[in-house]
Amino acid sequence: MLKAKQVTIIGTGLLGASLALALRAKGYRGRIVGVGRRVQTLDQARALGCFDDLTVSTAEALEGGGNTGKGGSGKTEGGAGGDAHLVVVAAPLGHFREIFTKIAQGADETLVVTDVGSTKASVCALAEELLPDSIRFVGSHPMAGSEQQGPTAADGGLFEGKPCVVTPGSDTDERAVELVKALWGLVGMRLIEMAPAGHDRAVALVSHLPHAVAVMLVKAVTVDGGEVLDVASSGFADTTRIASGDPGIWVDIFQTNREAVIDSVGKMIDELDRFKKVMVRGDSGALKRLLEGAKEARDGWDGASKRR
C-alpha cells in the first residue's frame, strides 16, 4: 500500500490526471491534490472526480498537505513511511526549473518529491541544485504515454504492466525510494531501478533513438516530394507513428539527453551504413543474417513483454 497522507500532482495533463485516476481505482484513500497552470485544464481535471482539490498555486497545494491533520503532521514521525506528503512533478521537462523553485519555497520537511521526466541525469542534477536537503528527491520515469494529451485523455489503466524506471542517487534515503516505488507499484507498473546516467543511455537507445528515426524517416521518404505517400501502407504507418508526437516536448527530451542521443544516432548511422555496404556487395547471405538477427531479437522482446 502507499503510506502517504497526500499525493500532490504538479501538472494535470495526460500523465498527471491518469495517475490520479489510477490511484483512486487502486484504492488509495489519502488526499490527491492537483496543480495546473490553466483554469480550463483544472476544470477538465475536476470533471474526472478523482482530485480532492485543484489549484494553480504550488504553495497552496503543499500547505494543504501539512495542514489537513489527517494521520498527523508527519513531522514528528520524520519518515517517508508513515504519513509522508508525496509530490509528483508531471509537467514537461522545460518547466522543471520553475516548479522545483516553487517546491523549495513551499517546502514541508517531510516532502518526498518524484517526477515523470523522460531523462533523469539532468533532472536529478536540477533537484540537487534547487531543492533543500530536507526534501528527498527520487527520479522516476514511468514509461507510459499516448499521442493524446490533456486530462480529457486520462486513463486509469495507462500505467498497467508498463515499465517504470526509478533512479535513486547513491545517498538517497531508502524510505523515500520505497515510497516512490510504492506509488508506481500501486498503479500496476513494473519497477526497474537504475542509476540516472544508465537510465539516460538506455532510453536514448530504446526511446529517443526510435523517435529520431521515425522523424527522419518521414523526412527521408518525402525529401523529393510527398507524392510517394500515395503508395505508403502499414509498414510506413507503424514505423513513423511516433513522429506525430509533440515537437515541443521532444525538443526538451532530446536537449536534456544530448550526449546519449548523439551517441545513439551515431550507432544507427553505423548500422544503416553496414546494411548499405551489404546491399552494395550483393551479399545475400549477410543480408539474411542481418534480417534474421533482428527478427530474433525483436520476437524475443515481444514474447518477453507479453509474458509479463
Next chain:
Amino acid sequence: MLKAKQVTIIGTGLLGASLALALRAKGYRGRIVGVGRRVQTLDQARALGCFDDLTVSTAEALEGGGNTGKGGSGKTEGGAGGDAHLVVVAAPLGHFREIFTKIAQGADETLVVTDVGSTKASVCALAEELLPDSIRFVGSHPMAGSEQQGPTAADGGLFEGKPCVVTPGSDTDERAVELVKALWGLVGMRLIEMAPAGHDRAVALVSHLPHAVAVMLVKAVTVDGGEVLDVASSGFADTTRIASGDPGIWVDIFQTNREAVIDSVGKMIDELDRFKKVMVRGDSGALKRLLEGAKEARDGWDGASKRR
C-alpha cells in the same frame, strides 16, 4: 464486375488465399483454382471453401481453365474482356522464374497474367523474357499484408481500402490492364497506375526503407547487449514491428530492388546525419523545425489515408 471465366491463383499462402476469399465475398461467380507446392497448404486452403479446385500442377490448373466450357472457350472471343482466364502469381519473388516457365509451358492463348510481387521492374523483365507474346502480362503490387502467413491466416477483408499499384508496360494490351484493375478493384483496393521503375523507386522509399530502418534499429538498440530492452516500450514496439517479417521474403525484395534500396538507405543516412549535426550544434530552433516538419507530413498522410 470481373469478366473472367477463371482465376488461377498460383500460391495459396496468405495473399493468394485471402484473394480467393475476397473474390467469393464480392460475388465473383467464375472458377477459382489454386496452385500450391505442399499438400498441407492445399488442405488448409481447401478448408476455406472458396476454391473450386486445388492442385500442385500449374499445367493442370491452366488446362482446367481452357476445358471447362463455362462461358465458351474464350479463344474465339480473343479479348481479355469476355471470358478470359486470369492467372495471379501470389508466390515469393524467388519462385517467379520457375512459375513463369511453367505458365509458358501450359499456356492458353487468352491467358492474362498478373502477380503480387513487391518489386516490379525485375518481375516485368522476367515476364518479358519467359512468357510468349500470346500471354498478356500486367504487373500488380497489392499493398496489403500481415506478419502472419499461410492460408490459415487468410482474411477476405485484407485488401479493402489498401493501395494497389498496377504497372502496365508502354505496349501492354489495354483490355488486359482493365481486367487486372477489375480484379483488384473488386476486392476493394484503391488503384494507382505507375511505370514499373517509378513504382520501384516509390516503394523503395515508403516500404523497403522502413523495413531496413526497423531491422537496423533493432540492431543499433541491441548492439551493446539486449538488456536495454527491459525498458523498451510502445515507441520501440511500433517502430520495429515490421522487423519481425519473414527474412527470406525480404532478402528477395531487397535484392530485386537493389539500386533503389541503396539510394533510399543513403537518403536516410543523410537525414540522420542532419539530425546529429543539429544536436551537436545544440540548435533547438532547427531541431524543433525538423520535428514539426515531420509531424506535419505524417499527420497529413494519416488524415488523407483515413479520408479514403
